[in-house]
Amino acid sequence: MTDHQGEFDPVSGRSTTGHEWDGIKELNTPLPRWWVITFYLTIVWAIGYWIVYPAWPLISSNTRGVLGYSSRANLAVELANLETARGEKMVALGATSLADIEKDPALLAFARARGRTVFGDNCAPCHGSGAAGAKGFPNLNDDDWLWGGTLDQIMQTIQFGARSGHAKAHEGQMLAFGKDGVLKPDEIVTVANYVRSLSGLSTGKGFDAAKGEKIFADNCVACHGDGGKGNPELGAPNLTDKIWLYGSDEATLIETISQGRAGVMPAWEGRLDPATIKAMAVYVHSLGGGK
């Protein structure tokens, strides 16, 4: 070999590379040839890789690679595959009646999973990610329903919405008794206290129950029904229970009675396919409040 060019280390019997640090000389311990060849091959491989796959960044794009590989295209294919895989279940969902879906554990699980995702994308902004609602936006976990809590009723509400402008949407609103001059301010206070008494809440000083009942019978019974039990046909809430969409304190009730209320639930028909709407109805129903 070429040992004669460098220094010779008598202890190891090897040549040195001639490099020295702090008096320590580096022995020449060459790599095995196959190792070096493998190393060169990896370089060749890397160059081949640059040619075959997208690699070098250019100013506004990158080299495409002769294979035309793209992770974006791969993603599209995978998404399509996912759709196909889901397709079967979605078809089954579309073909099964709402009541029967809940009887099939596998389909119920699928509908719930699908419903949860779609709910998160579309409904969570108003109803919250866990459907707990907020002031003015109903909590879908409880058992109080403005428009009815059976599977079919829930489905109908999702499909057409309320006051959404859809031809089949739920209509009906809380009138503005104060703004429109139907009731006088003191009458509003009285009826607000009467409504509180319906669900067992405390009433203000000097509250005249008989007067409240009279005002209620004259103005409110038409929608809220006898005794204030509500009417899902009109979306009139039950005033005797413990659940209040806008709040049960006196001030809020006065505001509600004076200004009226008309929350809007959008119609999802046309925006989501029928099977997905079904899945959502099943999901909402299975949250635990469904009738």
Place this chain on the structure above:
Amino acid sequence: MNKAVNPNELTSDDDYGPLYAARKKVYPQSVHGTFRRIKWGLMAFCLGVYYFLPFVRWNRGLGAPSQAVLIDLPNSRFYFFFIELWPQEVYYFTGLLIVAAVVLFLMNSVGGRIWCGYLCPQTVWTDLFYAVERFVEGDRRDRMMKDKSAGALTLRRVSEIVLKNFIWLLIAWWAGGAWVLYFSDAPTLVKQLLTFQAPMVAYIWIGILTATTFVLAGYLREQVCTYMCPWPRIQAALTDEWALNVTYRYDRGEKRTSVKKAAELRAHGEQVGDCIDCYQCVAVCPTGIDIRNGPQLECIQCGLCIDACDNVMTRIGRPKRLIGYDNDINIQRRQEGRAPIYRIVRPRTIVYSAIIAAVGGIMLYTLATRSLLDVNVLHDRNPVAVRLSDGSIRNAYTVRLLNKSGYDRVIAIDANGPVNATVHVVGIDSVTPDRPMIVIPRDSTSELRLLVTAPADGNPEKSIPVRFHVTDIGLGEVASATDNFVAP
């Protein structure tokens, strides 16, 4: 012959000597003796287990795999004889890895690279490949001669080379084939493989493992240990002066002389070494080193040089073990004329053994006491609690039931928490409204939505612990999980 270079004249780019070294081919000679026999035995055992284990059957009942050792990836199950592991029990594998690592440390502190010399797959297969080579091409001397006259490719020589590579390929192919059998029902897969019906991935794996076994054991051999494997470096850091390593006993071997000369000198009462410089220890070494130069990175401590030298010593009538398993301390002590000492029990080995015992014990205990019925409960976070129209409070939970046994089970669910609370499972109210009951198919999990409702009064606290019991109606096996019941 070696002209010194003034270091001051060198720049960092000046590199003397070759960039790479051509590999020196090693021609290990066959040898007989104790350690060779141990190696044959271990090879037969290891390869026997590896090649045949997938064919061992184990009856787990109808519908369950009947293979004793099976890694069922599609269904995320691992079967090892009577043990069936689920994905959430991967900590057993963690434990196994810890035990394996510490066993390796223990071996290392007791006997150096025992793993390398006797058990490492690279060693085992290389050893087997050498045996084939010897069988086809002859022993060391024949092979060296044949390689030297490589130009003369006679028909006989060519057929030898072909035969050798063919046998190697068969062994390598079976090594790859046995691997895939651990991942699928072996007899079925063999049939599929033979009729070309097996999944592509099986053929790909067999191809990869055949190629690596063939190249690594047939052609790269000792190069793997010297240049590719990290273990020699790691073990060098783990070892200590008490570890037994294959050692040439200088004190006894030096000065080296021929048999005749030694006899003469001894007759004159002079001190001579036992080593007769016959190079037998070098000839048999699979990594081609001379152990008489002291401990070396290349040495896998296979002990074959011990056998070789023992044979020589027997022949010349000197005591055996001029080369033997010894430790650094004794090399020192012998040179100083003191008696050798060995100590296997020392803090390091005690600690390693204790770790192995502890981890192994924990694994065995958990394995023996693990339940085949399990329940996990997750409280709904959003909302944590719901007020119902009659004022009562409801909490929702996601309950996951695991039935790890080989039969379907009917499970009843109870919740012990708030006073007078009722339990309801979404989707199954029609059967048993008060105490929900469901069927979980064997070897599967079910996820349920469970609602606990408590009356408005009687729950003044903000949070009450609630305990879920799931009871196997048939066997009475109970599993439980605890969570909280929260007021809004």
